[in-house]
Amino acid sequence: MTTKAIQNSVITDLKLAPEGHLKIDWVEAHMPVLSRIRKQFEQEQPFKGLKVAISLHLEAKTAYLAKVVQAGGAEVTITGSNPLSTQDDVCAALVEDGVTVFAKYNPDPKEYKELMIRALENKPDLIIDDGGDLVSILHSERPDLLENVRGGAEETTTGILRLKAMDKEGQLKFPMVAVNDAYCKYLFDNRYGTGQSVWDGINRTTNLVVAGKTVVVVGYGWCGKGVAMRAKGLGANVIVTEIDAIKAVEAYMDGFHVMPMIEAAKVGDFFVTVTGNRDVIRGEHYDVMKDGAILSNAGHFDVEVNKPELEERSVSVRTVRRNIEEYQLKDGRKIYVLAEGRLVNLAAGDGHPAEIMDMTFALQALSLKYVNERYKEIGATVVNVPYELDEQVARYKLESLGFGIDRLTEEQRAYLDSWQEH
Numbered sequence: 001m002t003t004k005a006i007q008n009s010v011i012t013d014l015k016l017a018p019e020g021h022l023k024i025d026w027v028e029a030h031m032p033v034l035s036r037i038r039k040q041f042e043q044e045q046p047f048k049g050l051k052v053a054i055s056l057h058l059e060a061k062t063a064y065l066a067k068v069v070q071a072g073g074a075e076v077t078i079t080g081s082n083p084l085s086t087q088d089d090v091c092a093a094l095v096e097d098g099v100t101v102f103a104k105y106n107p108d109p110k111e112y113k114e115l116m117i118r119a120l121e122n123k124p125d126l127i128i129d130d131g132g133d134l135v136s137i138l139h140s141e142r143p144d145l146l147e148n149v150r151g152g153a154e155e156t157t158t159g160i161l162r163l164k165a166m167d168k169e170g171q172l173k174f175p176m177v178a179v180n181d182a183y184c185k186y187l188f189d190n191r192y193g194t195g196q197s198v199w200d201g202i203n204r205t206t207n208l209v210v211a212g213k214t215v216v217v218v219g220y221g222w223c224g225k226g227v228a229m230r231a232k233g234l235g236a237n238v239i240v241t242e243i244d245a246i247k248a249v250e251a252y253m254d255g256f257h258v259m260p261m262i263e264a265a266k267v268g269d270f271f272v273t274v275t276g277n278r279d280v281i282r283g284e285h286y287d288v289m290k291d292g293a294i295l296s297n298a299g300h301f302d303v304e305v306n307k308p309e310l311e312e313r314s315v316s317v318r319t320v321r322r323n324i325e326e327y328q329l330k331d332g333r334k335i336y337v338l339a340e341g342r343l344v345n346l347a348a349g350d351g352h353p354a355e356i357m358d359m360t361f362a363l364q365a366l367s368l369k370y371v372n373e374r375y376k377e378i379g380a381t382v383v384n385v386p387y388e389l390d391e392q393v394a395r396y397k398l399e400s401l402g403f404g405i406d407r408l409t410e411e412q413r414a415y416l417d418s419w420q421e422h
Contacts, residue, residue, distance in 0.1 A: 002095075002097070002098045004100070005094075005095050005098050005099055005101070009091075009095045009101045009102065010102045010103075010104070010115060011092055012104050012105065013092060014092050014096070015092070016089035016093075017093045017095070017096045018089075018093075019089040019093075020060075020063070020087070020088075020089035020090040020091070020093030021096070023059075023063075023090055024060045024064055024067070024090065024094075026060065026354075027060045027061045027063075027064050028064050030354040030355055031061070031354055031355070031357070031358035032358065032396075033358045033359060033362040033393060033397050034064060034068055034358050034361050037365050037396075038071050041068060041069075041072030044072070045072060046372065046373075047069060047072040047073045047074035047368075047372065050074050050126060050372070051075045051076075051077070051125050051126075051148070052069050052076050052077070052124055052127070053076075053077050053119050053120055053122060053124035053126075053127045053128075054066055054069070054076065054077070054079070054119075054127070054128040055078070055079050055119065055133055056128060056130045057085040057343075058078065058080040058085065058086040058091060058101075058103045059085060059346070059350060060087070060350075060354075061351065061354055061357040061361065062090075062361075063093065063099075064361070065128075065361040065364060065365065066094060066099050067097060068361075069128075069365060069368065070099060072365075075122075077100040077101075077119045077122045077124065078094065078099055078100070078101055078119065079101070079116050079118070079119035080112075080115070081129075081130035081131055081133065081155075081300075082300075082343055082346060083107055083109075083342075084105070084106055084342050084347035084348075085342075085346035085351070086105045088105050091103050091104070100119075100122065102115040102116070103115055116133060116137060117141070117142060119134075120138060120142060120145050121142075123147075123148050124149060125148050125149065125150050126149070126151060126152055126368055126371070127152035127153075128152060128153050128364055128368060129152055129154050129155065129159055129176075130154070130155040131155075131158050131159045131300045132154065132158065132159035135152070135154075135159075135162070135176065136162065139166065139171060146173055146174075149173070149174045150174060150371065150375040151175040151176060151371035151375040151378065152174070152176050152371065153176065153177040153367040153371065154180065154382075155179055155180060155360075156180050156300050157223075157300070158299065158300035158301060159300070160178045160181065160382065163178070163382045164382055172380050172381065173380050174380050175371055175379060175380060175381055176371075176381075176382050176383070177367040177371050177385055178382055178383065178385065179364055179385055181385070182363050182384070182385035182389075182390045184360070184362075184363055184393045184397075185359075185360050186222040187222070188356055189352060189356050189357065190221070190226065191222045191223070191225050191226040192226055193226070193352030193353060193356035193357065193360075194222075194223040194226045194227060194274070194298055194352065195225075195227050195228075195229055195230040196226075196230060196353060196356075197345035197346075197349055197350070197351055197353065198230070198272060198298045199227075199230050199231065199234060200345065200350070201296075201338070201339070201345045201346070201348040202296055202338065202344060202348075205323045205339070205344070206321075206324065206338070208294075210235060210270070211235030212236070213236050213237070213269040214236065214237045214268050214269045215231040215238050215272065216239045216261075216265070216270070216271045216272070217238060217239070217240050217241070217272050217274065218261065218272065218273040218274065218281065218304070219241070219276075220240050220247040220248070220250065220251045221247070221274065221276075223299075224274040227272050227274055227298065228251070231270075232255070232256075236270070238256045239257045239258070239259060239267070239268065240257070240258050241258070241264050242258065262285065262288065265281075265284075265286075265288050265289050266289070267290070268293060269293065269294065270293075270294050270296070271293065271294065271295045271296065272296050272297070272298055272344075273295075273304035273305060274298045274299055275299055275304060276299050276300065277299075277304065278301075278304060279303070279304070279309075280305075281304065281306060282306040283309040286309065286310055286313055286335060287313070289335055291334055292333075292336070293335050294335075294336045295335065295336065295341070296338040296339065296341075296344040297338075297341050297342065297343065297344060298344055298345060302340060302342045305337060307337065307340075307341055310327050310337070311327070313327075313329050313330060314327040314328055314330070315328055315329070315330055323338055323348040324336055325337045325340065358397070359394075359397055363385060363389065363390070363393055366392065370389060
């Protein structure tokens with residue numbers, strides 16, 4: 001299998017593998033839940049004889065997930081889900097471990113798309129997707145590759161929005177499990193993972209102080225909650241912008257200022273977009289921003305910060321530091337964009353902490369097993385992660401931490417199940 005992977009893969013340089021192995025070994029040591037599932041998969045072989053295609057941010061934690069799925073008997077092919085988040089040394093290490101890889105750091109848009117298609121040309125039985133790109137390609141550009149696909153699992157809010165739109169229109173051809181909507185995903189990965197990793201990426205990239213600055217968080221979903229919470233912990237004054245009145249009230253009661261984006265744009269020092277929508281920072285906002293404003297995105301696609309409208313207002317654009325582009329406006333003001341407006345925590349950092357992704361990727365592995373066992377009865381639709389799998393991951397996590405919790409007594413269970421007792 002290793003020879004086949006080496007012959008078929010498209011990566012930057014196989015000689016980078018030693019550093020990649022070290023990275024994967026490090027995260028494996030901090031992902032006990034996924035390691036427990038790996039042992040189960042090695043015994044049960046749930047994917048024996050099947051092909052699995054994965055599109056995720058291709059760094060060490062993702063690599064370990066691929067190895068866990070491989071340990072379950074699958075022939076695994078993997079590609080990236082963002083041009084700037086792929087780590088070439090990790091790709092090389094995976095190839096040495098027998099995984100076929102079609103990914104490079106920072107390919108041009110055409111090659112990036114071609115690498116995704118190459119991963120699908122292995123004719124997978126199951127997929128793990130991030131942002132819905134594999135599903136979109138299968139349905140719109142390469143329907144000839146659909147016939148073997150039993151189902152899959154989706155990682156992000158953006159991808160689930162796309163899948164539900166397809167489902168609503170009756171276009172989805174196989175079942176997809178909405179991993180992002182599981183409790184152990186959005187409560188921990190979206191909130192604590194995004195919250196920490198976004199500021200890891202911003203701080204590493206800018207080397208500027210956050211304390212005392214004004215941070216504008218655009219969107220107050222679970223990711224936005226985490227980003228705002230961590231900004232507050234770093235000493236920032238935090239403003240939240242929202243389109244949802246309920247979330248806006250929640251942000252207010254969490255202690256943050258709430259205002260329209262056009263007002264927040266006038267006072268922000270750092271901006272972080274986390275909406276899953278496009279053009280949430282655009283021309284009219286650039287017109288009123290402070291000199292030196294720093295823009296970053298933590299949504300899946302690089303459309304939340306409208307770069308074309310910023311370029312239209314600029315007389316020059318230059319890279320002033322790795323992952324920092326300076327746009328000098330016609331009136332002399334300078335606005336900075338981090339990581340080309342792509343996911344700042346991955347394009348300019350290492351992504352979520354290993355212990356957080358341990359839970360998310362455990363959900364991915366178990367969801368893939370679930371959809372493989374039940375794809376015929378589920379049918380072509382989007383389904384939630386079963387609560388028992390969510391709870392199983394949380395239980396494994398507690399056990400790995402050495403914690404226990406209480407259980408209901410029979411009397412308590414009877415009390416809760418009865419409408420007559422009080």
